[in-house]
Amino acid sequence: MFDIQTQLFEGSDIRFGPIDHEKDAEIESKWTHDSEFMRLMEVNPARPMSAAMIKKQYEKLEKQLEEDKNLYHFMIRSKRDDRLIGKASVQWIEWTNGNGFLRLGIGAAQDRCKGYGSQALQMLLRFAFAELNLFRVSAIVPEYNEGAIRLLKKFGFVQEVRRRRSLERDGRRWDLFVFGLLNDEWRNQA
């Protein structure tokens, strides 16, 4: 029997959904005004973005999803009230080599440390390995993002690369890690 009954986009408290062009931009705009969140998510300079700027990004993103075929992007919503709580994606997919990079973020401070990230990563891994059939996935994390590192290790990711002093923030330089997880490592855990 093929296990196609398991819903890929449903977790216990969260679900993956597409972008809601009407509602999401307001909320994401609020996240960009939180410099801590932006610096955990991005190595590019943090900058506040208006809802209109975010809407433009959505247009660009959806065009990219359609044209490039090497990116999958999901909005993370609470199942209880359908509220937007984060986003998740598999990007830079190389189909010939079967590899890709994961990105995951829980936007609002009050939604962090509630296990949503953990549920989202579990769903994202299932999607990457059982639906996209990738051989391996990677995640790039600065050394100061301790929450992300804990989460990746919990799921069996191996720290494979330490790019020494690759980032500059708050007047000092920081290392950047690359973590990796192989499909069979993921399967053996499950």
Place this chain on the structure above:
Amino acid sequence: MRELFRGKLVRITAEEPETYAKSEVHWQRDSEFVRLADSDPVQLSSEKKIREWAEKRFEKGPQPDRYSFTVRTLDEDKLIGFFGLWINLIHNEAWVGIGIGEREFWGKGYGTDMMKLCLQYVFTELCLERVSLGLHEYNARALRSYEKCGFRLEGRTRRDILREGRRTDTLWMGILREEWLQMQNGENQ
């Protein structure tokens, strides 16, 4: 002042789009070269296409985050390869890609000479903090050359490349400004 564009075996040049396209169209037909240098499937482009691509870059003018140079030998003035820098201006880091398309110049110190010029350019002219690169595990010649230039192995993404039915690692290397400066002091003593 240092001589930035002339090494022991090669010099750094900028070529006209036609000259570059003629060499590139010839280099890309060597699939071993492309498979050493890149992880994308080997693709063949026409000379016209390559020339147009070079012309478009020329039209755009110099970009602060992108440097790409060609390299000629000192003794015969032969165009043998190139290197390119992709720069993150916020974090003062450059990624480098380097290649010698003319295979009779492999394994003879030309690549090492090119990379030394490249690092000198990055640290003395662009004044960056670090240089990064990636290579295939099976490219032993490149690994030796990069180590000679002062790059350190910083890790490997396990089995991320599939070639000829076999899985292989990508190696990640980096060199910091202070490491490069220390090497220079050592060489001058």
